[in-house]
Amino acid sequence: MDTAKVESETVESLPEVLDSWPHDTSIEAFRRVWVLEGEPLWERVFSVHHQRMQIKNGKTALKNLQKIFTCTFRLANSQGFHSMSLRDLSRETEISMGGLYAYIGSKSDLASAIEAVVRQTIDDVMADLASHNLDPHHRLKAMIHADLYMNDIMHQWYYFCFIEAKGLDKEQREEAMQMEFRFDQRLQDIFKEGINAGVFKYAGDTALLAAATTAMLQQWYLKRWKFQSLQTDIADYAGFILDNLYATLAYQP
């Protein structure tokens, strides 16, 4: 071990608790803690979905799962899931019809798995966030950034869930709605906590403000064409949402 390396390790590890996510809300800090793409993502998919699969060998499964889900997004998010046939998917993935059925129990299983992965990911990230002791302002900032980063990295997953929600069975539709309820509730709790602590001053309806915040966050995956056309990057947008909330909540930094 040379001196330079020891130094750099010391410099990075000592202030880790303070400078890492969620205190540091940069996308780099977020990515260091939450890896929502590449192999860790497909392992997550495998763990959620493997009981529906005939293939038990992890190595080959991961590779084909990636193909299947990636191509599903390409096809379903452009023409719609229902109008994508499994023959389309077979052609796109270069896996035969019979082969596909070794990875999915049915077509609707595929949609179901996508929703389940998204829901579990949000729950994990939000639960972790809740476990940190943050004041209302920093908690709000971290939650906005975390959700926006998830919306960005997994935008195809989120878009699919939003648009194809009604294709899911009733139980799963219900769960997706409950999740949005919980998300709004978390936001509302932060607003209320800040109001009680005197750092926010807002006399309006906190439930509606939470709903509006959720809506702004969802735009990031629903209206990509708009942000591309405006050349808005994710840091700009996070700043915009927070400034907007600060104005409404009369927050003085």
Add this chain to the structure above:
Amino acid sequence: MDTAKVESETVESLPEVLDSWPHDTSIEAFRRVWVLEGEPLWERVFSVHHQRMQIKNGKTALKNLQKIFTCTFRLANSQGFHSMSLRDLSRETEISMGGLYAYIGSKSDLASAIEAVVRQTIDDVMADLASHNLDPHHRLKAMIHADLYMNDIMHQWYYFCFIEAKGLDKEQREEAMQMEFRFDQRLQDIFKEGINAGVFKYAGDTALLAAATTAMLQQWYLKRWKFQSLQTDIADYAGFILDNLYATLAYQP
């Protein structure tokens, strides 16, 4: 003509210019000018769609058009347009398969007609609004209310267009996007006009603020379950959106 009637006519007609839409932004005033449901709506549909129909007799056509579109919304907005078969629609409307094809050229014609009716309606209402001479604050107020009322009265139409947009052909998808662009632009112009006139004070990105406003308005038909659960009525929501904008724009009434 009796005295009572003359009186009431006088009372209502004299202050009409000042008290009617868009100066009066109540839903009643809006409805007096824009009738977006009942027979006038189906005549609007007929005028947009009649060249695609085999039936030329207006009387029977109107009745069946209403059945076809109403049932399409019920089926498509719950299970998805693509997964609704024309057999489903035939059963629901109690019109035979052959009968349906006297009213639509093809299944995708039906979706196309829905988008066209919505787009034409928005264009009409927005063009009329633009023709009035209003200061920024009143123009903003009228635009928010008008759009929200349209979103409410025709919520099934709007919901269909949002969710089924990618099922349309490329040309029509492009037109739908252009329309949202124009809508955002109108909002942005109002913000800028108010800033230049000194009634609004806002240093942020007006394009993003317009996009966020559009998003909040769209929630009214995208998240009906949420507003129902919160028991938010349309007047509350219009007030919430405006208050939110006033805070961000630092507007002093």
Add this chain to the structure above:
DNA sequence: GTCTATATAGGGATAGAC
């Protein structure tokens, strides 16, 4: 103007070879 009956294509799913 509305119906029934039918043509034709394409969908999801599976059996069984390799």
Add this chain to the structure above:
DNA sequence: GTCTATCCCTATATAGAC
């Protein structure tokens, strides 16, 4: 674990009777 070949069903659309 992956393929090909095939089953059976349901989809859109139309022809032609009434």
